[in-house]
Amino acid sequence: MDNNDNSYIVVLVTASSPDEAAGIAKKLVADRLAACVNILPSIRSIYRWQGKICDDSEVLLVIKTQDRKLDRLMDRIKEIHSYDLPEMIVLPIIGGWEPYLAWLKKETADDCL
Numbered sequence: 001m002d003n004n005d006n007s008y009i010v011v012l013v014t015a016s017s018p019d020e021a022a023g024i025a026k027k028l029v030a031d032r033l034a035a036c037v038n039i040l041p042s043i044r045s046i047y048r049w050q051g052k053i054c055d056d057s058e059v060l061l062v063i064k065t066q067d068r069k070l071d072r073l074m075d076r077i078k079e080i081h082s083y084d085l086p087e088m089i090v091l092p093i094i095g096g097w098e099p100y101l102a103w104l105k106k107e108t109a110d111d112c113l
Contacts, residue, residue, distance in 0.1 A: 006105055008093040011063040016082055021059040033073040035107035038062040066108050
């Protein structure tokens with residue numbers, strides 16, 4: 001893979017339901033903040049929130065984009081997410097099939113708006 005001036009990331013976000021996840025995903029792709037969002041249904045999340053241990057069913061979004069889109073992507077997620085504190089964890093993509101990465105770059109290009 002020849003990444004040159006492009007850096008790509010995966011952003012993990014949980015949502016309360018498949019419908020909320022799909023709504024977030026569609027908005028991010030429509031806004032060209034993400035090239036693709038995979039939705040993994042029915043994950044179990046155990047966490048501490050406001051002094052209580054919670055055990056909830058959630059949905060995981062796996063968002064692929066360019067790192068230069070991260071600030072706008074996170075701002076958009078905060079605008080449309082139902083959680084007070086949505087999970088947004090960023091992982092670098094350190095390799096990938098060049099034709100896929102070229103597609104990712106094209107689908108998140110600013111000049112396509």
